[in-house]
Amino acid sequence: MKTFYLALKYLAVTLWSAFVIFPFLWMLSTSFKSQNAVTGGATWIPWAQFEPSLAGWKSLFGGVGGINIVKPYINSVIVTGTASVIALVLGTLAAYGLSRFTFRAGPIRNADITFFFISQRIMPPIVLAIPFFLMLRWLGLLDSLPGLILVYVAALMPIAVWVMVDFFNTIPRALDEMAWLDGCTPVTTFLRVILPNVAPGLVVAGMFCLIFGWNDFFFAFTLTFTQTQLLPVSIVALNSSVTPWWSLSAAAIVSVAPLAVLAFVVERFLARGGLAGAVR
Amino acid sequence: MLHLEDLSLSEGGVPHLAGISLKFKPGLTTLLGRTGAGKTTLLRAIAGLVQPAGRISFNGEDWSHIPPWRRPVAMVTQQFINYPHLNVLDNLAFPLIRRGEEKAAAREAARDMLGRVGLAQMASRRPSELSGGQQQRVAIARALVKGAPILLLDEPFVNLDYNLREGMREELSALLHATRTTVIYASTDPREALRMGDAVVLMSEGRALQSGPPRAVFTAPETLEAAKVVNDPPVNLLGADLSDTGLEIDHLGAAPRDSITGLPPGRYTLALRAEDIRQGGDLMARVALTEVTGSETVTHLDAGGQPLVMLERRIADHALGQNLCITPDLSRALVYGADGRLIAKGGQNG
Numbered sequence: 001m002k003t004f005y006l007a008l009k010y011l012a013v014t015l016w017s018a019f020v021i022f023p024f025l026w027m028l029s030t031s032f033k034s035q036n037a038v039t040g041g042a043t044w045i046p047w048a049q050f051e052p053s054l055a056g057w058k059s060l061f062g063g064v065g066g067i068n069i070v071k072p073y074i075n076s077v078i079v080t081g082t083a084s085v086i087a088l089v090l091g092t093l094a095a096y097g098l099s100r101f102t103f104r105a106g107p108i109r110n111a112d113i114t115f116f117f118i119s120q121r122i123m124p125p126i127v128l129a130i131p132f133f134l135m136l137r138w139l140g141l142l143d144s145l146p147g148l149i150l151v152y153v154a155a156l157m158p159i160a161v162w163v164m165v166d167f168f169n170t171i172p173r174a175l176d177e178m179a180w181l182d183g184c185t186p187v188t189t190f191l192r193v194i195l196p197n198v199a200p201g202l203v204v205a206g207m208f209c210l211i212f213g214w215n216d217f218f219f220a221f222t223l224t225f226t227q228t229q230l231l232p233v234s235i236v237a238l239n240s241s242v243t244p245w246w247s248l249s250a251a252a253i254v255s256v257a258p259l260a261v262l263a264f265v266v267e268r269f270l271a272r273g274g275l276a277g278a279v280r
Numbered sequence: 281m282l283h284l285e286d287l288s289l290s291e292g293g294v295p296h297l298a299g300i301s302l303k304f305k306p307g308l309t310t311l312l313g314r315t316g317a318g319k320t321t322l323l324r325a326i327a328g329l330v331q332p333a334g335r336i337s338f339n340g341e342d343w344s345h346i347p348p349w350r351r352p353v354a355m356v357t358q359q360f361i362n363y364p365h366l367n368v369l370d371n372l373a374f375p376l377i378r379r380g381e382e383k384a385a386a387r388e389a390a391r392d393m394l395g396r397v398g399l400a401q402m403a404s405r406r407p408s409e410l411s412g413g414q415q416q417r418v419a420i421a422r423a424l425v426k427g428a429p430i431l432l433l434d435e436p437f438v439n440l441d442y443n444l445r446e447g448m449r450e451e452l453s454a455l456l457h458a459t460r461t462t463v464i465y466a467s468t469d470p471r472e473a474l475r476m477g478d479a480v481v482l483m484s485e486g487r488a489l490q491s492g493p494p495r496a497v498f499t500a501p502e503t504l505e506a507a508k509v510v511n512d513p514p515v516n517l518l519g520a521d522l523s524d525t526g527l528e529i530d531h532l533g534a535a536p537r538d539s540i541t542g543l544p545p546g547r548y549t550l551a552l553r554a555e556d557i558r559q560g561g562d563l564m565a566r567v568a569l570t571e572v573t574g575s576e577t578v579t580h581l582d583a584g585g586q587p588l589v590m591l592e593r594r595i596a597d598h599a600l601g602q603n604l605c606i607t608p609d610l611s612r613a614l615v616y617g618a619d620g621r622l623i624a625k626g627g628q629n630g
Binding site: 179185197 | 328347348353354361365378422426
């Protein structure tokens with residue numbers, strides 16, 4: 001009976017894995033197809049069922065019918081990376097403040113401030129597009145990396161605050177107080193005691209920031225013209241009257257690869273995290 | 281010497297500390313009081329974790345504006361607070377390193393302390409990998425390793441089982457014996473206070489009711505409130521009218537006039553410890569509840585509407601509702617006047 005359940009478990013895991021991996025395999029297979037192979041029906045095995053072609057991949061680097069995605073790629077790395085780090089730092093500080101101190105301004109309390117942060121993500125981005133556009137124009141930062149970084153920080157910080165407030169709330173204040181009595185100032189308490197214990201939260205918040213930042217199309221599209229292009233916009237630019245599935249598939253793989261690798265690396269770290277043993 | 285002057289603290293109109301003035305000398309002082317008496321708040325005030333009105337000074341230095349991280353204080357709470365991201369050795373070395381000691385020296389001192397509390401084998405483990413008793417020992421060791429002149433212990437053993445609690449009490453007493461530390465130990469258990477402390481402070485509703493050597497405080501609680509705090513099982517309080525002709529106790533009836541000597545006629549309250557009510561005699565009482573605690577039996581009785589508690593140093597099997605014949609030994613009663621102050625002890629003027 002035990003073996004039966006074990007077999008059932010493995011079967012379920014295998015089916016789920018296949019379900020998850022299948023689109024990626026399809027994408028990978030399509031990226032190595034020519035136009036004829038794509039439109040010629042569902043084929044999977046290169047050389048046996050279709051002749052592999054590098055046309056899709058070449059188009060990402062300025063090949064026929066394509067564009068060079070290297071610069072947009074680097075731009076995306078700069079904007080997403082920088083904005084995520086800034087959002088994580090500011091968001092973590094804000095979240096710690098909201099978790100540990102009581103703020104009162106008229107009827108406004110901590111929960112209202114936290115909701116204010118989250119509400120930035122609830123609003124449809126189009127609501128913010130015009131104000132952002134006008135502000136960046138006034139600052140002379142339209143169509144520039146610093147301008148995009150500023151906007152992305154504003155867009156990503158609510159995620160960091162939202163995630164980190166919950167993590168900080170799980171850490172008992174008694175731990176802060178014990179650190180004070182052990183000679184830590186509030187700043188060293190935060191850096192030496194609290195931050196190490198919310199490391200899993202930082203990873204989660206960081207991952208969310210990177211994912212949302214990396215995948216954003218709307219602001220990358222509305223706040224840039226020709227000088228500063230990010231990856232999602234450049235991928236869309238690959239499209240033409242005939243949808244180049246082979247190029248789009250190659251671009252999708254290139255686009256999703258860093259996040260997939262990152263998720264794989266941090267997953268192991270997250271599994272180790274935990275606050276057990278702080279206070280019993 | 282640690283000197284507290286007129287400490288007061290209220291929250292939402294509820295007084296947690298109400299004008300407490302105390303002096304603590306090196307040695308172990310027990311703060312004894314029921315839950316909510318203000319013991320924890322007082323310890324937190326000394327540590328600087330709350331800011332009461334009044335003045336706290338140590339060896340003449342005013343601590344009003346000294347933050348917790350600059351006070352020479354170590355504290356152990358009833359929760360087992362340890363740093364989950366550090367192993368046991370680094371948990372102990374942490375306060376020393378924060379104080380500016382070299383890492384190697386701090387770890388050496390930490391290793392030495394771990395040996396003293398019997399956790400040398402656990403140095404590389406995380407707190408979460410230890411049992412409750414071991415975790416609390418780590419917390420105590422971390423407080424001790426600092427060598428702070430003031431050690432605050434807030435019911436540190438309350439979450440431990442009986443055997444572990446007894447063992448740790450002895451360990452702690454032995455560890456502290458050689459030092460000149462001012463130890464303030466909060467407890468709800470009068471027996472613990474009697475056994476451990478060089479001095480005891482009785483607390484109730486944010487006030488310090490009485491302080492002094494434990495035996496003196498226990499034998500002569502100055503007020504009715506103090507008598508309630510120092511007694512576990514609860515003290516029996518009997519209203520009584522003393523006249524020239526005799527002593528009339530509420531609900532229990534007449535008692536010999538010479539049970540209380542040397543007092544003028546009037547209304548009194550007799551406080552009689554549970555062990556001073558004995559089985560046998562001519563007073564009938566119905567068993568309302570029996571609690572067997574190890575080698576003792578605490579029986580709650582109803583004597584004609586007067587609740588009484590009797591302690592027997594044996595395992596007794598009293599059935600619920602059973603009638604028992606008892607004798608209150610009034611010669612051992614503490615006598616309190618109408619103002620609630622002790623005026624006679626064991627039948628003699630107080």
